[in-house]
Amino acid sequence: xxxxxxxxxxxxxxxxxxxxxxxxxxxxQTDISDFTQPRTVVLWASFLTGKNMEKxxxxxxxxxxxxxxxxxxxxxxxxxxxxxxxxxxFKQQNHATERKLLKGYFEDKATIEEYDEIIWRNHEENKKxxxxxxxxxxxxMGYFNLADAIGHLSFGITEKMAEVYxxxxxxxxxxxxxxxxxxxxxxxxxxxxxYGDHSENGFYSSNHNLGLHIPKITSFYELIRKVxxxxxx
Amino acid sequence: MNxxxxxxxxxSIAIIREAKAQFKNxxxxxxxGKDSTATVWLCKKAFFGKIPFPVIxxxxxxxxxxxxxxxxxxxxxxxxxxxxAKNEKALKEGMSPEKGRLKCCTAxxxxxxxxxxxxxxxxxxxxAIRRDEHGIRAKERYYSPRDENFRWNYxxxxxxxWDLYVKPSEDFSHMRVHPILHWTELDVWEYVKQEGLxxxxxxxxxxxxxxxSLGCKxxxxxxxxxxxxxxxxxxxxxxxxxxxxAGRAQxxxxxxxxxxxxxxxxx
Numbered sequence: 484x485x486x487x488x489x490x491x492x493x494x495x496x497x498x499x500x501x502x503x504x505x506x507x508x509x510x511x512q513t514d515i516s517d518f519t520q521p522r523t524v525v526l527w528a529s530f531l532t533g534k535n536m537e538k539x540x541x542x543x544x545x546x547x548x549x550x551x552x553x554x555x556x557x558x559x560x561x562x563x564x565x566x567x568x569x570x571x572x573f574k575q576q577n578h579a580t581e582r583k584l585l586k587g588y589f590e591d592k593a594t595i596e597e598y599d600e601i602i603w604r605n606h607e608e609n610k611k612x613x614x615x616x617x618x619x620x621x622x623x624m625g626y627f628n629l630a631d632a633i634g635h636l637s638f639g640i641t642e643k644m645a646e647v648y649x650x651x652x653x654x655x656x657x658x659x660x661x662x663x664x665x666x667x668x669x670x671x672x673x674x675x676x677x678y679g680d681h682s683e684n685g686f687y688s689s690n691h692n693l694g695l696h697i698p699k700i701t702s703f704y705e706l707i708r709k710v711x712x713x714x715x716x
Numbered sequence: 717m718n719x720x721x722x723x724x725x726x727x728s729i730a731i732i733r734e735a736k737a738q739f740k741n742x743x744x745x746x747x748x749g750k751d752s753t754a755t756v757w758l759c760k761k762a763f764f765g766k767i768p769f770p771v772i773x774x775x776x777x778x779x780x781x782x783x784x785x786x787x788x789x790x791x792x793x794x795x796x797x798x799x800x801a802k803n804e805k806a807l808k809e810g811m812s813p814e815k816g817r818l819k820c821c822t823a824x825x826x827x828x829x830x831x832x833x834x835x836x837x838x839x840x841x842x843x844a845i846r847r848d849e850h851g852i853r854a855k856e857r858y859y860s861p862r863d864e865n866f867r868w869n870y871x872x873x874x875x876x877x878w879d880l881y882v883k884p885s886e887d888f889s890h891m892r893v894h895p896i897l898h899w900t901e902l903d904v905w906e907y908v909k910q911e912g913l914x915x916x917x918x919x920x921x922x923x924x925x926x927x928x929s930l931g932c933k934x935x936x937x938x939x940x941x942x943x944x945x946x947x948x949x950x951x952x953x954x955x956x957x958x959x960x961x962a963g964r965a966q967x968x969x970x971x972x973x974x975x976x977x978x979x980x981x982x983x
Contacts, residue, residue: 520979520980521980522980522981523980524981542979542980542981543981545981546981582982582983585977585982585983586982586983589970589973589974589977589983591937635973635977635982675969675972675973675976676969677969678969678970678972678973680973680976681976681980
């Protein structure tokens with residue numbers, strides 16, 4: 484199974500940029516209205532555990548929050564590989580640098596160009612690891628924060644967002660012929676002038692007919708568990 | 717007189733006179749920046765030298781000393797009925813830009829003005845905004861109704877055809893009136909030059925930097941510039957590709973986004 488975890492991927496943007504590979508056999512929005520705030524770490528932890536983890540993850544220490552495999556659906560897979568997944572294998576150093584530059588931008592100490600450069604560099608690193616892992620594990624879950632990180636400062640800049648969505652669509656294209664694909668985002672994004680703010684609808688897409696209708700982000704846990712069981716059978 | 721500027725001025729004066737005729741208790745906001753000083757001047761011209769309504773200055777207490785000096789001097793010279801609005805309660809409670817720029821702006825600017833409107837029952841405020849300043853301002857009309865929370869529904873505004881400015885009969889707390897909405901930054905400077913209007917010295921370059929837009933001292937940064945006269949500023953604007961409000965750190969979208977990202981734990 485392949486899980487493409489795309490932070491802040493938004494259905495409207497997927498359609499706007501006609502990302503055919505992100506729109507698989509079944510796709511749509513997820514419902515995260517159970518959460519008081521669309522927080523990245525909380526949503527990914529909830530996806531991994533099938534439980535709303537909001538109360539367990541305080542804002543101040545959220546980036547360091549770490550689940551054990553036993554708390555997640557990963558335990559059902561014999562061999563798995565996760566790349567940069569928040570609350571599990573999050574690359575602390577890379578993201579701390581990103582957040583430092585983000586803060587620097589708001590304090591007029593860093594430019595958007597410097598920030599974007601780091602985001603793209605980290606993205607390329609994850610992409611390389613992701614493709615190298617495919618075929619070697621029962622489950623590969625790769626996390627990419629390109630749409631979120633670039634979107635926060637440039638959501639209103641169509642050219643930039645087109646580049647981001649085309650890139651993410653090209654990753655989906657590379658894996659589209661593999662079995663059991665789930666593309667999932669934690670939340671969507673909405674424009675605040677040139678900037679982007681988290682919106683309350685995530686995105687999901689699968690190369691199977693799952694028969695879901697605006698599922699909750701926690702609903703996927705059971706589906707993934709069943710995939711793992713079928714692999715054992 | 718430049719006929720183009722004459723046309724701009726004529727339209728602005730007509731809007732100001734219309735507002736005075738249609739509203740019982742209007743007032744004009746004056747930050748002491750070039751746009752609002754030009755607007756106060758237009759109000760003077762509209763009523764032959766004596767403005768028949770108050771001039772409001774919102775004092776956050778974090779403004780540049782040059783702003784206070786300029787305000788007091790011009791208010792005296794122009795014989796303005798000046799009202800200084802200040803949110804004393806928030807200041808006593810320690811509100812400052814360090815508490816967050818958006819929070820500070822809301823408390824010391826928006827709340828100060830809200831309180832004053834409530835207290836003095838103003839039904840129209842004349843403001844010096846221009847369409848070319850910012851994307852969202854391009855959607856503004858000359859008459860822009862606001863509710864008691866200053867909310868503005870840009871999707872539901874009356875058309876202003878044939879220069880007819882009509883106030884809605886209900887559903888608004890006060891009207892924003894924008895007499896220089898159709899002006900550009902360059903128009904304002906050319907008008908300042910033509911009319912010989914006083915200019916805050918912060919606009920002129922010192923040590924290779926000048927302020928292009930005036931706000932509170934902690935939240936405004938100068939732009940690189942060598943323009944030391946109005947003529948040099950006009951030449952600079954003609955060739956500049958930098959947005960006018962680039963130096964305003966309290967740009968609302970940026971401040972809003974910073975607050976949001978903070979609340980999401982990014983910073």
